[in-house]
Structure formats: structure tokens, C-alpha cells
Amino acid sequence: MLDSAVVATKKMFFREAIAKAVREEMALNDRIMVMGQDVGSFGGSYREFDGLFGEFGAERVRDMPVAENASIGIGAGAAAAGYRPLVTITYMDFLMLGFDPLINYAAKLRYKTAGGLTAPLVVKTTAGAQGQGVAHSQCIEAWLMSVPGLTVVAPSTPADAYGLMKTALRADGPVVYIDHKRLFPAPGEVPVLESLVPFGLAAVRRAGTDVTITAHSFMVRMALEAAETLESEGISCEVIDLRSLAPLDMPAIAQSVARTGALVTLEEGQLTSGVGAEVAARLFETTGHRRWARVGALPAPVSSNPVLEAACVPDARRVAEAVHKLLAR
Amino acid sequence: MIYQLLVPAAVPGVEEIRVLEWHGEPGTAFAPGDLIVELETHKAVVEARAGQAGILRDIKAAPGDWCQIGTPLALFSDSADEAMPDGAVVSRDLVIEFDVI
Numbered sequence: 001m002l003d004s005a006v007v008a009t010k011k012m013f014f015r016e017a018i019a020k021a022v023r024e025e026m027a028l029n030d031r032i033m034v035m036g037q038d039v040g041s042f043g044g045s046y047r048e049f050d051g052l053f054g055e056f057g058a059e060r061v062r063d064m065p066v067a068e069n070a071s072i073g074i075g076a077g078a079a080a081a082g083y084r085p086l087v088t089i090t091y092m093d094f095l096m097l098g099f100d101p102l103i104n105y106a107a108k109l110r111y112k113t114a115g116g117l118t119a120p121l122v123v124k125t126t127a128g129a130q131g132q133g134v135a136h137s138q139c140i141e142a143w144l145m146s147v148p149g150l151t152v153v154a155p156s157t158p159a160d161a162y163g164l165m166k167t168a169l170r171a172d173g174p175v176v177y178i179d180h181k182r183l184f185p186a187p188g189e190v191p192v193l194e195s196l197v198p199f200g201l202a203a204v205r206r207a208g209t210d211v212t213i214t215a216h217s218f219m220v221r222m223a224l225e226a227a228e229t230l231e232s233e234g235i236s237c238e239v240i241d242l243r244s245l246a247p248l249d250m251p252a253i254a255q256s257v258a259r260t261g262a263l264v265t266l267e268e269g270q271l272t273s274g275v276g277a278e279v280a281a282r283l284f285e286t287t288g289h290r291r292w293a294r295v296g297a298l299p300a301p302v303s304s305n306p307v308l309e310a311a312c313v314p315d316a317r318r319v320a321e322a323v324h325k326l327l328a329r
Numbered sequence: 330m331i332y333q334l335l336v337p338a339a340v341p342g343v344e345e346i347r348v349l350e351w352h353g354e355p356g357t358a359f360a361p362g363d364l365i366v367e368l369e370t371h372k373a374v375v376e377a378r379a380g381q382a383g384i385l386r387d388i389k390a391a392p393g394d395w396c397q398i399g400t401p402l403a404l405f406s407d408s409a410d411e412a413m414p415d416g417a418v419v420s421r422d423l424v425i426e427f428d429v430i
Contacts, residue, residue: 011395013347013371047372184371185342187395 009159009189014179015048017158017190018124021165022049022086024194026056029084032169033060035071036088036124045090046126046184072098072123076106076174079121084169092127092178093135106174107149121174124165127154128180128218128268129313133304139217139269139297144176145246145278151199152246154178156220158188160243163197171199180218180268202249204256208238211323212256214279215266216242219314223266226319235323245275250282257283262291264322268313271296293326295319331414332383332423334365334403336396339375339427345397346370348390356409357385365425366402373429377402380424384409 012020026032034049040063043050053061064071068089075087089095095102106119129137144152151173155161161179168175205220206227215223220241227237238256242248257263263283265276276294284290298312336346349367359365359379368375383405390396390403404413405423 013369015371182342185340185344187345187347187371 007195008192010192011187012158012190013187014158014161014184015044015046015050017162017188018048018165018179019050019052020190021162022169023052023055025166025169026052026060029169030060031082032084032086033062033078034086034088035062035064035075037064037066037090039063039088044088046179068094068097069100072121073101073105075121075123076101076109076119079106079119079174080109080117084120084122086122086124086169089123089125091132091136092125092140093138095123095125095140095176098123102174102176103147103150107147110173111149118172119174120172122165122168122171122177123174124177124179126179126181128182129302129309130181131304131306131309134301137302137309139267141176141178141216141245142267142269142274142278145275147246149173150246151175151244152178153199153244154180154217155197155243156180156183156215156217156241159190160197160203160241162190163195164199164243166194167196167199170196178217182218183221197243199244200247200249202243202252203241204238204252205241206237206239208236208260210236210260211262211264211327212238212240212253212260213264213266213319213323214240214242214253214276216245216275217268219266219268222314222316222319225316226323229316229320230323235327237323242275242279248279248282250286253279253283254287257287257290262326263293264319264326265292265294266314266319267296269297270299272299291326291329293322295322330407330421331386331411331419332381332405332421333401333419334377334405334423334425336368336398336400336402337375337377337425337427338398339368339429340370340373343370343398345395346375348392348394348396348402349374350392351388353385355386355388358409359383359385359405362426376428376430378426378428380426383407383423386413
């Protein structure tokens with residue numbers, strides 16, 4: 001069941017995997033353009049567009065002012081007019097400024113025009129806590145999951161960043177693609193030859209028999225760390241990387257929980273109306289109730305004080321504690 | 330005396346770096362402050378400079394190679410004709426300074 005690489009791979013930084021995907025897709029489709037703060041000669045806030053400005057020029061790699069609403073609005077309009085804009089919003093917190101064009105226009109365009117128009121817009125943003133305080137740390141992906149017409153993906157590995165970004169740049173409707181600041185330092189193996197990761201397909205990162213842990217983005221690492229600790233205590237965890245939040249791969253989750261009989265949902269964002277609540281509700285609608293615990297941020301802003309930040313967001317220890325408590329029920 | 334150059338923990342959160350470029354080859358003499366090697370992280374280039382005089386004897390990681398923090402990149406000696414250790418662990422670390430740019 002474990003996903004294993006059977007293709008030739010090359011080790012690269014997370015940002016290089018993103019650049020590879022965007023470069024390949026831009027070469028294939030001249031309607032794709034990149035728009036955002038510092039995407040031009042600077043190469044992207046995280047250098048994830050390094051080299052693209054030189055290769056594709058200022059018309060297709062456009063620096064935008066600090067104006068998130070306008071950037072996404074222009075992107076939505078360009079998408080409706082037949083382009084495929086990739087708009088970057090450096091911090092997910094500031095995606096809020098672009099909700100109107102993203103949610104009221106881009107996500108509803110196909111419905112509003114009875115299929116006459118689509119908005120093939122990709123909004124790439126970065127979530128997560130890393131010492132930057134209340135308005136640069138949030139994970140608000142669960143808000144987006146409730147918008148009909150919006151696709152939401154969040155990779156945890158460079159390979160998935162590559163594969164999901166490629167799929168996003170070929171998608172018909174608006175896609176929000178979410179990175180995490182804490183994923184950037186670690187490199188990973190990425191397919192050398194072109195390959196895509198389809199939307200709506202979770203990945204089993206670790207097979208186990210006692211409990212299923214679902215997570216996405218950086219929290220997959222916390223889940224795997226907790227699973228490692230728990231194994232030494234005789235508890236076998238299955239870790240599912242959701243990868244795609246809308247659509248969710250409910251069959252993969254259901255199959256796993258059918259075997260383990262227990263579910264821990266893990267997210268860095270808030271628990272109320274969160275990803276975990278949605279995963280559990282949808283699962284129990286079809287299976288009836290199963291043992292379930294959810295782990296997420298405390299109901300507080302993420303502080304720039306490192307002690308308070310660490311207290312707020314989940315870590316492997318809290319995941320392991322939740323598993324212990326759940327299995328003791 | 331033989332010294333080893335280790336990958337410095339230059340950027341918080343980084344566990345692994347990629348060798349970008351060496352500024353010398355076996356036999357090159359380095360004075361304090363000389364640039365030895367450039368290392369790449371996810372967002373910065375780390376310049377490792379000699380913090381002591383030494384002669385580069387053996388490079389253990391080529392440009393493009395990935396190295397964990399704390400692993401050896403190269404061996405140095407005080408003089409050019411010193412015998413190199415035969416697979417034994419080098420206990421002395423080369424003093425370096427590094428800039429993150």
C-alpha cells in the first residue's frame with residue numbers, strides 16, 4: 001500500500017520542484033503567466049520561480065504591487081479571458097484580501113455562465129507558523145473547502161508540490177495551492193520525467209493497523225514523527241497524507257479506518273469547522289461513528305513569541321498523546 | 330595536524346545543504362578569511378571561510394552533492410607533506426567563519 005517511487009528521481013529543494021513544474025507547464029502552454037510580489041527578477045519570495053523571468057520574460061512573469069485583491073482580481077479576469085494565471089500570495093493570511101475575486105467571481109464563473117466561461121486560475125500561497133506572528137502564520141484552508149467550485153491542494157513533499165502544481169496549471173477551475181514555510185528547508189526526490197499528481201488522491205505515507213492519522217502539508221511530518229515514537233511503544237499508526245482537501249479522497253480514508261477502527265485527524269489550523277471535522281463528518285455519514293480524536297491549533301492567535309507559538313500549534317508529542325487517549329477509550 | 334571541514338549549521342531549520350562551488354583544489358593553501366566553499370540552502374548561499382590557515386588536501390563532496398549538517402566536506406592539514414589519516418576519524422575540526430547571503 002505504501003506509495004513507492006518506481007521512476008527516476010532527482011533530489012531538489014521544495015522551491016526547485018515548484019519551479020520545475022511551472023517551467024515545464026509554461027513551455028507547454030503559452031497562456032500560462034506568473035503574477036505576484038517579487039516573482040520577476042527576484043525569483044519569488046521563496047525563490048520558487050528562480051530563472052523563469054529570464055526564460056519567459058516580463059510579459060509572462062509579472063511583478064505585482066502589494067495589492068492582493070487587485071492581483072487575484074486581475075488573475076480572475078485574465079483567466080476568464082482565456083489565460084492561465086498563476087497568482088502568488090506570499091502569506092496565506094493575505095489571501096483574505098482576495099476572497100472577493102477568488103470566491104465571488106473565479107469560483108462561480110462556470111456556474112454563472114452555464115459553463116460558457118471557466119476561470120483556470122491558480123492561486124499559490126504559503127501557510128503555517130514559523131516565528132512570524134498573528135497575521136503571518138495562519139492556516140485557513142478549511143475556510144476554502146466550503147466554497148463550491150474551488151479546488152484546494154496542500155503538498156507535503158517536493159514531489160507532490162511538483163505533481164500538484166502541474167495538475168493545477170492544467171485545471172479548468174480556480175485552484176488554491178498551499179505550501180508551508182516549514183517544508184521549504186528539506187529537499188526531496190522529484191521525478192525527473194514529467195509526471196502529474198491528480199487531485200482528490202490521498203497518499204498512504206506509512207502503513208499501520210491500530211489507528212489512522214490523517215494530515216496535510218507540514219503536519220504530515222508531525223504525524224510521521226509521532227508514528228515513529230508510537231511504534232516503539234507497540235502502537236501501529238497508518239498515516240494518510242490528504243494532499244488534496246477539496247476534493248477529499250474519502251474512499252482512501254474509509255478503507256484505512258475500516259481496518260484500523262480509529263481515526264485521529266491532524267491539522268495546524270483551528271479545529272472548529274476544520275479539515276478534521278469535515279473528514280470525520282463525511283466518514284461517519286457513511287460508516288457510522290468510529291473512535292475519533294482531532295488535533296489542531298489551540299483556539300488562540302499564533303504568537304510571534306516562540307514559546308506561545310509552540311504552545312498553540314500541534315507537534316508530534318501532542319499527536320502521540322491524542323493517539324494514546326483515543327486507544328485507551 | 331589534520332583537520333576536517335564540517336557542514337556548518339548556518340541556517341535554522343536546515344538539516345541538509347547542497348555543495349555549490351569550491352574555491353580551491355587539493356594543494357590550495359588558505360589563509361584566515363579566504364573563501365573555501367559555497368553551500369546552498371533552500372533560501373540562501375552559505376560562504377564558508379577559513380578561520381585558520383591550512384592546506385586543502387581532500388574534497389569529500391563535489392558540487393551538486395547533498396550533505397547533512399555536521400558531516401565532513403573536506404580535509405585540511407597544516408603543511409603540504411603531512412601524511413593523511415588512513416580511514417581513521419579526524420578529531421580536529423577546521424575553524425571556519427561563515428556568512429549567509
